Amino acid sequence: MISSKNENEEKKSMMADIYGEAIFLAIPVVALIFITAVKNSFSFETIFSSLLLTSDWSIMSSVIFGQCAYKMARVVTILGSKTDGRRYAHYLARRIFLITLSLLIYAAIVFAPNLYLGAFQIILFFCSIFFFFRDSAGAYILLNRISIK
Numbered sequence: 001m002i003s004s005k006n007e008n009e010e011k012k013s014m015m016a017d018i019y020g021e022a023i024f025l026a027i028p029v030v031a032l033i034f035i036t037a038v039k040n041s042f043s044f045e046t047i048f049s050s051l052l053l054t055s056d057w058s059i060m061s062s063v064i065f066g067q068c069a070y071k072m073a074r075v076v077t078i079l080g081s082k083t084d085g086r087r088y089a090h091y092l093a094r095r096i097f098l099i100t101l102s103l104l105i106y107a108a109i110v111f112a113p114n115l116y117l118g119a120f121q122i123i124l125f126f127c128s129i130f131f132f133f134r135d136s137a138g139a140y141i142l143l144n145r146i147s148i149k
Helices: 002-039 044-053 056-082 085-111 115-148
Strands: none
Touching: 002 044, 002 056, 002 115, 044 115, 056 085, 056 115, 085 115
């Protein structure tokens, strides 16, 4: 019973920390939406179009994917020989691919903006948020495994 209570408290603390980090990710998103709405307050359609065609989503995705890779690299360094280097290399290759994809979409939006690329970069942004939560939880779980043993 006590162990279950401690695990529940640890999970609550972990989630509070992850949500705290997510709040700092939300600040630029809220600012982007607010500034775009004020700047293009003519109609909902112009606001929506402007939000789709801004390259800021791709930059934010790139930063978030980079944060995920950094966070996991920090954990792998702490764990040292207790981690499988091949799995980490595969993880890192996927994150570098997503960072590169975000930057390529950024360049494409800057040079040839269109609604399809805009929609794709927003989907990529929401994927980066999903990976942020998943990777943060994974990093906490790995760190807790080492502290328990």
